[in-house]
Amino acid sequence: MSISxxxxxxxxxxxxxxxxxxxxxxxxxTTEFGNPSSIHAFGREAEKALAMARTxxxxxxxADPSEIYFTSGATEANNWILRGVLATSKIKRALVSRIEHPxxxxxxxxxxxxxxxxxxxxxxxxxxxxxSDMISKLAKPAAIVSVMTANNEVGTIQFLNTxxxxxxxxxxxxxxxxxxxIGSVFIxxxxxxxxxxxxxxxxxxxxxxxxxxxxxxxxxxxxEIFKNSKNAGMIAGASGIGKVGNVKCGDIMKIYxxxxxxxxxxxxxxxxxxxxxxxxxxxxxxxxxxxxxxxxALKVTNKDVIDALGGLPAxxxxxxxxxxxxxxxxxxxxxxxxNKAKKN
Numbered sequence: 001m002s003i004s005x006x007x008x009x010x011x012x013x014x015x016x017x018x019x020x021x022x023x024x025x026x027x028x029x030t031t032e033f034g035n036p037s038s039i040h041a042f043g044r045e046a047e048k049a050l051a052m053a054r055t056x057x058x059x060x061x062x063a064d065p066s067e068i069y070f071t072s073g074a075t076e077a078n079n080w081i082l083r084g085v086l087a088t089s090k091i092k093r094a095l096v097s098r099i100e101h102p103x104x105x106x107x108x109x110x111x112x113x114x115x116x117x118x119x120x121x122x123x124x125x126x127x128x129x130x131x132s133d134m135i136s137k138l139a140k141p142a143a144i145v146s147v148m149t150a151n152n153e154v155g156t157i158q159f160l161n162t163x164x165x166x167x168x169x170x171x172x173x174x175x176x177x178x179x180x181x182i183g184s185v186f187i188x189x190x191x192x193x194x195x196x197x198x199x200x201x202x203x204x205x206x207x208x209x210x211x212x213x214x215x216x217x218x219x220x221x222x223x224e225i226f227k228n229s230k231n232a233g234m235i236a237g238a239s240g241i242g243k244v245g246n247v248k249c250g251d252i253m254k255i256y257x258x259x260x261x262x263x264x265x266x267x268x269x270x271x272x273x274x275x276x277x278x279x280x281x282x283x284x285x286x287x288x289x290x291x292x293x294x295x296x297a298l299k300v301t302n303k304d305v306i307d308a309l310g311g312l313p314a315x316x317x318x319x320x321x322x323x324x325x326x327x328x329x330x331x332x333x334x335x336x337x338x339n340k341a342k343k344n
Contacts (some may be wrong), residue, residue: 011122011203012152012180018205025207061178061197062188073208074179075103077198081175082107082144086116088232089143092116095134095167096146099127099156101177114227121147127156134166144173149181157185163191191200195258216275221310226276231286233269240334244325246318251278255286255326257297265289265297270326277309277316284308285320285323294331300324 008016014057028049034042035052051065058065061242073076086092094111096104098120108118119142122133129147138145150157160176167174175196178187183204189197202208218226239259245252251274258267268286272279285305289297302320304314312320 013201014208015205017207020130021206060182060187061199062190063197072200073202074101074128077102077200077316078146078177079107080275081196081198082111082146083134085136085144085175085280087226087229087279088271090233091141093119093140093142094144094146095119095121095137095142095172097121097123097158098146099123099151099153100146100148101152101179102145104177106146110187121145123156124263127151127154128322129167130162131162134163138166138170138172142167142170142172144175146175146177149176149178149187152180157181160192160194168193201295216315219310220278222277222280222312225280225283225309229283231269231277231283232271232279234271235267235269238269240330240337242326242329242331242333243290244322244329248320251275251319251322252327253278253282253322254332254333255282257289257334259294263294265292265294268330275316275319277312277319278322280309280325281305281312282326285327289327294334297327298331300327 019091028046031051032042032045032262034040034046035046036043036047038044038046054065054068054070057063057068071080078101082094086094091117094108094116096108096118100108112118119137121137122130124130134145145163147160147163149160158176164174164176174193175258176194177198178185179198179200180203181187182199187194187197200206207318235256235258237258238256240257242257243252243254251272253272253274254270256269256271257265260266267303268290270282270286272282285300287301288304288308292300302317302324305320305323306317309320
């Protein structure tokens with residue numbers, strides 16, 4: 001007997017791109033192909049479309065549009081949040097459930113090899129998080145807790161409100177991989193106290209993402225600084241705080257400076273949410289401004305940052321530019337507070 005027609009029954013793995021989506025995307029492959037970073041009309045049209053997409057996604061999960069970042073897919077997003085939080089937190093420990101997607105589990109194996117502490121939360125026979133085990137493991141500080149919204153194999157839906165509350169009560173960032181749930185399960189990131197959420201269009205009749213990671217992209221110095229950042233953290237009572245970001249790539253940098261009465265920067269710390277080069281660039285930027293006057297700190301350029309790192313790939317130069325901008329923003333914030341104090 002011959003089979004004349006195949007029937008696809010695996011929408012849990014991926015979906016086809018619907019006709020509506022293809023129709024909505026087609027102009028951006030043909031007539032409206034501008035770079036959203038460009039200031040000409042083509043670029044402005046693309047930027048407008050990007051902003052609209054960001055707003056639509058935000059509305060679906062009750063987030064602010066400024067909180068939406070585009071990656072190649074949920075695997076990259078999961079890597080981004082876990083690596084970003086652990087690299088910039090003083091606490092080098094994460095909690096994840098035992099039934100996470102391989103993009104989390106395999107990443108955690110790699111993070112363990114790199115020296116991070118990963119503990120796994122037990123689940124019951126139905127795949128539901130063991131609250132008692134989670135409470136027990138949260139007795140020790142954790143930088144981030146990651147529990148998927150719905151399991152991709154057995155379909156278990158977690159009680160995210162309970163899990164998120166437990167994480168937040170103990171000062172941990174709460175992340176959920178909602179790739180399998182988006183469009184099927186109600187999600188309100190504000191009501192459910194979700195700090196970070198990953199999702200992917202290919203599960204809901206959208207296109208698939210692509211990413212290629214060149215293992216030789218970074219030199220050894222950049223990798224070493226990324227893995228062993230000396231200046232990650234915050235400064236209580238900072239004299240100035242500089243926050244900058246690039247919504248196109250998703251990097252967010254924050255530099256804290258402590259300035260003495262002689263206007264010398266005595267300490268500098270950072271919290272960066274971004275890629276390897278973003279974290280490494282901010283770390284060396286902090287090193288470079290320590291001991292300098294605020295005027296001298298303003299003379300640190302992105303080229304200085306690149307040189308201190310031993311070079312950056314061309315596609316990552318923008319990270320060094322952001323580091324320079326973060327220094328400038330921190331000094332500006334310091335001066336604003338100083339001027340305000342003088343007026344008072």
